[in-house]
Amino acid sequence: MRWSQYYLPTLKEHPAEAEVVSHRLLMRAGMIRKLTSGIYTYLPLGLRCLDKVARIVREEMNRAGALEVFMPMVQPADLWKESGRWEVYGKELLRFQDRHGRDCCLGPTHEEVITDLIRGEIRSYRQLPVNLYQIQTKYRDEIRPRFGLMRGREFIMKDAYSFDRDDAGADKSYRSMYEAYMRIFTRLGMVFRAVEADSGPIGGSFSHEFMVLANTGEDTIAVCTACEFAANLEKAEAVVQGHGDEGDCPPTEPVATPGIHTVEEVAAFLGVAPKAILKTLLYEADGRPVAALVRGDRELNEIKLKNVLNANELNLATPEQVQAWTGAPVGFAGPVDLHVDAIWADREVGLRRDWVVGANKADAHLRHVDLTRDAAIAGYVDLRQVTAQDPCPRCGAALELPKGIEVGHVFKLGTKYSETMGARYLDENGKEQLIIMGCYGIGVSRIMAACLEQNHDDNGALFPPPIAPFQIQLILLGGKKPELVQQAMDLHDRLEALGFEVLLDDRDERPGVKFKDADLTGIPGQLILGEKGAARGVLEAKNRKTGERSELALDDLENQVQTWWKGILKDWGLPKS
RNA sequence: CGGGAUGUGGCUCAGCUUGGUAGAGCGCAGCGUUCGGGACGCUGAGGCCGGAGGUUCGAAUCCUCUCAUCCCGACCA
Numbered sequence: 215m216r217w218s219q220y221y222l223p224t225l226k227e228h229p230a231e232a233e234v235v236s237h238r239l240l241m242r243a244g245m246i247r248k249l250t251s252g253i254y255t256y257l258p259l260g261l262r263c264l265d266k267v268a269r270i271v272r273e274e275m276n277r278a279g280a281l282e283v284f285m286p287m288v289q290p291a292d293l294w295k296e297s298g299r300w301e302v303y304g305k306e307l308l309r310f311q312d313r314h315g316r317d318c319c320l321g322p323t324h325e326e327v328i329t330d331l332i333r334g335e336i337r338s339y340r341q342l343p344v345n346l347y348q349i350q351t352k353y354r355d356e357i358r359p360r361f362g363l364m365r366g367r368e369f370i371m372k373d374a375y376s377f378d379r380d381d382a383g384a385d386k387s388y389r390s391m392y393e394a395y396m397r398i399f400t401r402l403g404m405v406f407r408a409v410e411a412d413s414g415p416i417g418g419s420f421s422h423e424f425m426v427l428a429n430t431g432e433d434t435i436a437v438c439t440a441c442e443f444a445a446n447l448e449k450a451e452a453v454v455q456g457h458g459d460e461g462d463c464p465p466t467e468p469v470a471t472p473g474i475h476t477v478e479e480v481a482a483f484l485g486v487a488p489k490a491i492l493k494t495l496l497y498e499a500d501g502r503p504v505a506a507l508v509r510g511d512r513e514l515n516e517i518k519l520k521n522v523l524n525a526n527e528l529n530l531a532t533p534e535q536v537q538a539w540t541g542a543p544v545g546f547a548g549p550v551d552l553h554v555d556a557i558w559a560d561r562e563v564g565l566r567r568d569w570v571v572g573a574n575k576a577d578a579h580l581r582h583v584d585l586t587r588d589a590a591i592a593g594y595v596d597l598r599q600v601t602a603q604d605p606c607p608r609c610g611a612a613l614e615l616p617k618g619i620e621v622g623h624v625f626k627l628g629t630k631y632s633e634t635m636g637a638r639y640l641d642e643n644g645k646e647q648l649i650i651m652g653c654y655g656i657g658v659s660r661i662m663a664a665c666l667e668q669n670h671d672d673n674g675a676l677f678p679p680p681i682a683p684f685q686i687q688l689i690l691l692g693g694k695k696p697e698l699v700q701q702a703m704d705l706h707d708r709l710e711a712l713g714f715e716v717l718l719d720d721r722d723e724r725p726g727v728k729f730k731d732a733d734l735t736g737i738p739g740q741l742i743l744g745e746k747g748a749a750r751g752v753l754e755a756k757n758r759k760t761g762e763r764s765e766l767a768l769d770d771l772e773n774q775v776q777t778w779w780k781g782i783l784k785d786w787g788l789p790k791s
Numbered sequence: 792c793g794g795g796a797u798g799u800g801g802c803u804c805a806g807c808u809u810g811g812u813a814g815a816g817c818g819c820a821g822c823g824u825u826c827g828g829g830a831c832g833c834u835g836a837g838g839c840c841g842g843a844g845g846u847u848c849g850a851a852u853c854c855u856c857u858c859a860u861c862c863c864g865a866c867c868a
Binding site: 227228306325689754 | 792797801802803804817818825826827828829830859860861862863864865866867868
């Protein structure tokens with residue numbers, strides 16, 4: 215491809231709207247343009263990259279035995295009412311009516327549609343298992359779209375759905391998808407981790423997320439430095455360390471703590487350690503007041519609390535609610551004589567006998583509170599956030615807490631949808647059974663963003679070769695000389711004959727402009743044809759990732775380019791392909 | 792939905808406090824010089840200053856409303 219014939223508008227300056235590096239680079243490198251908040255057009259260069267990601271995903275899905283379909287984006291409300299999600303899904307589901315006044319929505323995901331499809335066709339165990347997938351534009355009316363392609367409203371996603379006759383089959387499907395995902399992200403050339411995840415409101419028994427490691431990631435994950443353990447922070451279990459206190463707690467004693475409400479203030483005021491203070495957090499869970507207790511130096515993990523309560527909705531109590539439930543302003547809540555539906559405590563809280571707690575009275579706390587004696591605790595469960603100081607729950611070694619970007623998610627759904635929507639089959643005995651489902655998503659467009667968050671430098675993008683829009687950028691300098699232009703065209707053709715995708719920068723621009731643009735677009739291999747080099751019979755080669763420069767002899771180009779390219783793949787930690 | 796900010800040529804922004812003929816740099820078009828890391832000179836095109844209402848002799852500038860975008864938070868298969 216010749217740049218002069220291509221549509222590749224690069225930007226010299228940072229677009230004001232782009233905050234994160236991937237968004238900036240996608241804009242500057244002429245890959246995407248915004249239409250409106252969270253909705254983007256893919257320009258030719260961006261589309262090439264997107265297509266490459268999609269192709270790898272497609273190849274591995276096919277290899278795993280999944281079959282591609284293409285489902286509608288507009289979906290009838292009836293299906294969603296049937297699954298029960300019309301009420302549950304919330305504002306993220308963009309609803310509208312057609313001209314007949316029928317309720318519709320734009321598909322944020324396709325469980326309903328696929329289940330509807332399957333239940334119409336699958337009658338017998340002989341037809342199972344089935345695994346269907348699609349690569350589609352999804353729409354989610356995000357509260358706050360941000361970071362360009364990272365969290366858009368319209369985005370491109372691969373979603374696969376598996377249908378099995380029993381749990382063993384479903385587990386096998388799950389494993390097969392898990393392995394396909396491992397191959398996909400490896401092939402994409404990204405540094406990633408598969409982590410255990412919370413299965414969330416979509417339900418189901420277990421799930422893994424695939425996280426691309428990047429400092430700018432929105433999620434934190436817990437990774438063991440020794441064993442294979444890796445989990446989303448919202449799922450990672452906090453190990454209880456140490457032994458329970460011996461002996462009795464002295465009688466409870468009120469203390470005045472005027473204007474002192476944070477744990478740090480109370481600790482300093484009373485001269486005790488934060489870990490001796492009990493943090494009492496009030497929540498509204500599906501409309502009922504509940505309290506959660508964690509040690510003063512710990513953070514509560516709301517997902518864990520939500521799961522313990524089996525709640526659909528969990529919100530931190532407002533100051534008004536706190537006042538109403540405790541009779542005190544925020545900062546003085548405690549478990550003694552607290553009138554809420556239930557008080558749950560973190561397991562670690564069970565170790566201590568003698569606590570400082572809020573008195574449920576303004577400007578007052580209680581000393582020497584023994585929860586077994588002075589409060590009614592519903593249970594001691596894992597509620598707190600894991601920290602980098604915690605040991606691995608699997609092997610006890612040290613944990614790391616890197617940031618990640620979720621690019622894939624595999625779920626075992628079980629019978630959630632087959633039950634509500636009646637997807638059944640007849641087994642060998644002619645008995646009706648529910649189909650066991652799994653669902654497996656990959657954020658195709660998000661991968662582009664995640665890739666750049668992980669791979670860039672001050673000069674621009676660094677695309678891993680497998681998803682780079684072109685593999686080689688051939689930079690022609692001194693492009694006014696007809697014979698040099700001709701030579702560049704010949705080179706372009708020779709390289710393409712070797713199977714490389716080549717972008718020839720034949721624009722009438724100064725060298726500096728071309729170098730800058732080449733670095734910006736991040737095409738992994740740069741070849742420079744200049745007058746001086748041409749006279750000596752050499753091409754200058756630059757590895758975009760390492761910056762390493764070398765020279766290739768024009769009369770032995772075919773061999774030397776291959777060797778050079780293998781070196782680039784090696785620098786990316788990729789097998790030669 | 793709460794908090795904060797911003798809307799001025801294609802892009803990045805100044806001008807607004809203290810109302811008085813719409814600016815710069817980049818980009819774009821033409822000419823010339825230049826040509827290995829975002830060149831230079833000259834000439835030129837391009838703007839209902841987000842929109843509506845108001846105050847005023849006069850509004851990009853002041854007031855009210857509205858829309859849009861961005862950031863923080865809640866939310867997120």
